Amino acid sequence: MCLAIPGKVIEINAAVSPIMGKVSFGGIKKEVCLELVPEVKIGSYVIVHVGFAISMMDEEEAQETLKLINQMNDLENE
Amino acid sequence: MKYIDEYRDATSAEKLINQIRSVVTHPWTIMEICGGQTHTIVKSGIDDLLPSDLTLVHGPGCPVCVTPLELIDKAVAIASRPDIIFTSFGDMLRVPGSEKDLLTVKAAGGDVRIVYSPLDALKLAQKNPEKKIVFFAVGFETTAPANAMSVWQAKQLGLKNFSILCSHVLVPPAMEAILSSPLNHVQGFLAAGHVCTVMGYEEYITLASKYHIPIVVTGFEPVDILQGILMTVKQLEEGHAEVENQYTRAVRREGNRSAQELMRKVFETTDRSWRGIGIIPKSGYRLRDEFAEFDAENVFDIAAIHTQESPLCIAGQVMQGFKKPHDCSAFGIQCTPEHPLGAPMVSSEGACAAYFHYGKMNYRK
Numbered sequence: 001m002c003l004a005i006p007g008k009v010i011e012i013n014a015a016v017s018p019i020m021g022k023v024s025f026g027g028i029k030k031e032v033c034l035e036l037v038p039e040v041k042i043g044s045y046v047i048v049h050v051g052f053a054i055s056m057m058d059e060e061e062a063q064e065t066l067k068l069i070n071q072m073n074d075l076e077n078e
Numbered sequence: 079m080k081y082i083d084e085y086r087d088a089t090s091a092e093k094l095i096n097q098i099r100s101v102v103t104h105p106w107t108i109m110e111i112c113g114g115q116t117h118t119i120v121k122s123g124i125d126d127l128l129p130s131d132l133t134l135v136h137g138p139g140c141p142v143c144v145t146p147l148e149l150i151d152k153a154v155a156i157a158s159r160p161d162i163i164f165t166s167f168g169d170m171l172r173v174p175g176s177e178k179d180l181l182t183v184k185a186a187g188g189d190v191r192i193v194y195s196p197l198d199a200l201k202l203a204q205k206n207p208e209k210k211i212v213f214f215a216v217g218f219e220t221t222a223p224a225n226a227m228s229v230w231q232a233k234q235l236g237l238k239n240f241s242i243l244c245s246h247v248l249v250p251p252a253m254e255a256i257l258s259s260p261l262n263h264v265q266g267f268l269a270a271g272h273v274c275t276v277m278g279y280e281e282y283i284t285l286a287s288k289y290h291i292p293i294v295v296t297g298f299e300p301v302d303i304l305q306g307i308l309m310t311v312k313q314l315e316e317g318h319a320e321v322e323n324q325y326t327r328a329v330r331r332e333g334n335r336s337a338q339e340l341m342r343k344v345f346e347t348t349d350r351s352w353r354g355i356g357i358i359p360k361s362g363y364r365l366r367d368e369f370a371e372f373d374a375e376n377v378f379d380i381a382a383i384h385t386q387e388s389p390l391c392i393a394g395q396v397m398q399g400f401k402k403p404h405d406c407s408a409f410g411i412q413c414t415p416e417h418p419l420g421a422p423m424v425s426s427e428g429a430c431a432a433y434f435h436y437g438k439m440n441y442r443k
């Protein structure tokens with residue numbers, strides 16, 4: 001039930017309260033409440049749980065994690 | 079899908095497993111808190127790939143599993159009334175109560191509906207003014223902001239026919255309960271990543287130092303979990319007991335402040351009873367007095383309920399990491415997903431269901 005998945009924000013409706021929007025999960029679009037991620041922009045990736053964006057994805061951090069794992073490998077091969 | 083596929087990559091997983099193998103020199107027991115992580119671990123076979131010195135035990139992070147029996151019975155009693163539309167996340171419908179589950183109520187003509195979001199329950203309340211809409215608000219900190227928002231909105235809209243049956247639970251007090259038990263043998267924690275997206279991880283710092291235990295905030299994909307295990311094992315081997323964050327792409331130290339603020343407005347902490355475990359002090363949320371009109375336990379007068387748990391079920395011990403599902407004599411025999419005796423056999427996050435679905439039957443001694 002704590003299942004939460006990342007998706008891309010493709011629409012924001014800030015005129016309503018709470019703020020709503022559309023998020024695409026690999027092409028499947030869902031209506032999502034964006035009220036709790038005030039810094040959200042079109043194109044942002046958010047983590048969605050039971051119809052609510054609960055966190056913004058940080059692209060730099062994501063890259064950093066993967067880089068770390070890749071380097072780990074290189075060290076082993078040396 | 080972006081942010082998912084990269085973290086299911088087999089090459090990365092293999093590297094991490096090799097690293098873990100090269101680091102481990104002692105036997106260690108690590109608990110993953112969240113049932114979602116348990117399912118990734120069992121489904122992807124991570125537990126079989128790890129060095130035999132490393133034992134993973136499965137934590138209490140399955141909201142469906144820990145919702146007290148008494149509350150399931152209350153849900154059944156409310157849902158059975160004719161003036162009600164009872165709404166819930168799908169997982170709760172098959173959780174066994176003392177006599178029946180919500181699905182049985184539905185089959186007998188009760189208006190029980192599965193919703194994806196608490197906001198869907200709110201919409202039902204607006205559309206059906208002649209009915210009373212009750213939402214079964216279970217969940218950990220991950221779900222609390224959404225459920226808080228539904229009540230907050232109901233108040234703004236002046237809805238008189240919406241209430242929640244609230245059974246919110248909190249992770250850190252449960253971790254502390256496990257650590258302070260004389261039976262405890264957990265030496266490191268993978269903290270639940272999505273709980274931490276909301277709450278951050280500052281509250282784990284005291285826990286880590288008080289019990290001298292490493293706590294690593296960890297994501298949900300196989301690569302995340304393996305990296306979380308590696309970080310935990312490194313700390314254990316080096317004698318450290320710190321809070322680290324593996325899930326940096328989603329979790330900030332301070333968490334989601336907007337969500338926390340909303341939760342604070344709507345909820346206050348309270349002692350909660352955890353199914354199979356018992357009462358844990360200050361381990362849950364209840365609605366604040368200003369929102370009492372939205373509390374289903376106030377709205378509906380429910381007669382005292384005599385609860386009856388299956389005598390065979392050892393779910394409480396499984397969820398505290400003392401036992402594994404296959405240590406239960408009923409596992410896969412009297413208790414199956416079709417005929418569950420306990421909640422962990424029902425939920426998509428329950429350890430018993432994970433072991434059953436991914437063929438761990440033969441683990442039984």
Ligand code: SF4
Pocket residue numbers: 390391392393396403406407408409410413414418419420421422423430
């Ligand atoms: S297998 Fe069934 S009866 Fe045994 S602990 Fe799990 S849920 Fe309870």
